[in-house]
Amino acid sequence: MKSQDMRLRILGFLCSFACFSRKYARVIKIRKGKYPYALDEKGKKCYYSIMANNIEINANIAKNLIFYRKAAGLTQAELAEKINYSDKSVSKWESGNGIPDVYTLIQLAELFGITLNDLVGEETPVHTQAQLKTKGLHTLIMLLSSGIVWLVATCFFVAMQFLNPGGHWWMAFVYAVPVNAIVLIVYASIWKQRLLNFIAVTILIWTSLLCSYMTGRFVSINLGNDYEGLWTVFLVGVPLQVLEVLWVFFRSLFRKNKKIKEQLRTETEQTEQTEEKDGE
Numbered sequence: 001m002k003s004q005d006m007r008l009r010i011l012g013f014l015c016s017f018a019c020f021s022r023k024y025a026r027v028i029k030i031r032k033g034k035y036p037y038a039l040d041e042k043g044k045k046c047y048y049s050i051m052a053n054n055i056e057i058n059a060n061i062a063k064n065l066i067f068y069r070k071a072a073g074l075t076q077a078e079l080a081e082k083i084n085y086s087d088k089s090v091s092k093w094e095s096g097n098g099i100p101d102v103y104t105l106i107q108l109a110e111l112f113g114i115t116l117n118d119l120v121g122e123e124t125p126v127h128t129q130a131q132l133k134t135k136g137l138h139t140l141i142m143l144l145s146s147g148i149v150w151l152v153a154t155c156f157f158v159a160m161q162f163l164n165p166g167g168h169w170w171m172a173f174v175y176a177v178p179v180n181a182i183v184l185i186v187y188a189s190i191w192k193q194r195l196l197n198f199i200a201v202t203i204l205i206w207t208s209l210l211c212s213y214m215t216g217r218f219v220s221i222n223l224g225n226d227y228e229g230l231w232t233v234f235l236v237g238v239p240l241q242v243l244e245v246l247w248v249f250f251r252s253l254f255r256k257n258k259k260i261k262e263q264l265r266t267e268t269e270q271t272e273q274t275e276e277k278d279g280e
Helices: 002-032 041-071 076-082 087-094 102-112 116-120 129-163 171-190 194-223 228-279
Strands: none
Touching: 041 087, 041 102, 041 116, 076 087, 102 116, 129 171, 171 194, 194 228
16 A cells, blocks of 8 residues: 555656646746746645655655665666666765656666565655565575585595494594685675675685695694694795785775765855855
8 A cells, every 4th residue: 555655656757747747737837937927826836735745755765775785785887887877866865966767766666676666655664575585594594505515525435434334434524614715705805894804815725725634644744744734834924914904994995985975066066066055
């Protein structure tokens, strides 16, 4: 019912605005000095009613668009690219100085996994059902993929224990850790889960070094060589970890600067639009 009422409200607004535009298009030009007459009382009431409704809808769409864009982890430029618009248009919508057309509103609702009522309504939910389903699906996919990695490691261990008992086949589980980390890194990069990506890369660095150390130790034992100096392989992890921290820091700094530039550009556009309106 709410969705139907909102659609009827939008349709009524568009019809009223169209009728008003046809009837009073010439009258509105009075501020430019082209016509000597003004709106009558009925026309003024119609005009102010439509403008108030227009401002309310603009504010609702701007508020909800900002919320759902940030919830999706998109910048204005990234959202504009997905719907084939310029980032200036998205900035204009989010500042309340305009609204998308009906087709674009439907496209945005489908992109965010919400209804049209959620996008133009007055109330903004904290977490949408679609977002919760998406996060749950991502978690399930990562768990299943990790389970496959450990299943393969377990099958290899059981098979080798049966074919050649007494070997160091438990190393299969050690090697499964960096492989699992690689799987998590791939999914975290796709779904932009930065914290998980950082943790998975850290695990990959140190478990890879551990695998190298264990492999080198067993090879040295079998060849009768000394393996006491193999512990130095862990020193390689120190600069790798430092590089990862620096990479995350500068990437976060770059994103903050990008957001600041977008905000400054939005404020500049709003100032220019305000000056244009004042000039008129």
